[in-house]
Amino acid sequence: MAKTIKVIRKKDPKKKNLSDPLAKQKLVWKIGHVLTLVFGLLFSITYFYHVLIFFKYRSWKWLFLRVNKNYSFIQSKRWYMKLLSWSPQVMYRLSLIGVFMSESVTMQQNWVGLSPTWNDLLSSENFHTLLIACLWFFGGGKSFYKILPYMILSYLHLTKMNYELNANKEEKIPLTPKDRKMLHLLAYSELLVILALTLDTILFKTGTSGFMLVIYVGIYWLRLNFSPYAQVAVLELLVKFEKYVPKKYRDKWQVIKNLIYMKMKEHEKRTEEVARYA
Known part of the structure; x- marks a missing residue:
């Protein structure tokens, strides 16, 4: 009887x-981060170009504060335009x-196997x-x-993609001085949104x-309670502008500083407790 030969097919690593x-x-x-960065940059180019030609759609009679809503950058009526x-x-x-x-992926990874409240x-x-x-x-x-x-x-x-995708949850991502500057810029850009x-x-x-x-300030208040870099940014601003505060309001200014500082200490305490029982 002839022996049968088993053919073992190797699985394609890509599949x-x-x-x-x-x-x-x-x-x-x-893909999500690439979409955000690439299309965000492309949108920024169109945004700043639109800002540069503000005199075309804003009336000088109103000190360029009033917008002509009928103005369109593309005047052609063709469908592709x-x-x-x-x-x-x-x-x-x-x-x-x-x-x-x-x-969504980050949150799924953070709460995998858990039921967050x-x-x-x-x-x-x-x-x-x-x-x-x-x-x-959806708005705004x-x-x-x-x-x-x-x-x-x-x-x-x-x-930091290669490190983040291959590191364990317990490992801390090393931050360079450039990364710290970018985090500061991130924190200040969130405050800029409130001003804008x-x-x-x-x-x-x-x-x-x-x-x-109103909604953004409400969400930012949550961020101020639980985000270290947001707390540091706000505290730095409070310290910088303290010298411009009239003396009669210094006590109230100090109360706000103490509140932010207390939030920072509470966050550090929570982080230590999580690390202890993890």
Whole structure:
């Protein structure tokens, strides 16, 4: 009787990676950050070009504060030109979709095997990021300063991509002086959003600016309670502007500083407790 020969086929490593859920999540995470950074930069180019030609759609009689809503950069009525006029809006939305993709994967990895409560979610920086991204995606108009924090965050993650994707949860990601500067810029850019929304509200730029400001400040208050770099940024600003505060208000200014400092200490205490029982 002839012997049968078993043919053993080696599995294609590429197919194996595609069937691996973790590999898929890593791919979604990378694509998300790339979308945010690339389309955010492309949108920023169109945004600043639009700013440079402000004299075309703002009236000098109103000190350039009033906008001519009938003005269109693309005057042609052809269908493909109309589609082109929508490209900034599409790029803006795609950059935010990238945020949803990357942050969703990060949260899934952080809470895998667990059932987080609402308190856990509200204390999570990633959840704050998703909330703000939803706010910009569904309302508030498109603007460079709104997606700037996400672009900085995506840049930091992509530059540390190889380390983040291969490191254990217990390992801390090493930060260079450049990374620390970028984190400072990230914190200040989030504060810039409050200033920009306040100006939009005062100037009645959109009908929803006031609502966006209130909601954003509410989310930022959560961030101020649980985000170390946000706490440091606010405390630095309070210290810098303290010399301009009248003497009769110095006590109240000190109360605010003490409050932020207390939040920082509470965060350090929570971090130590989590590390102790992890």
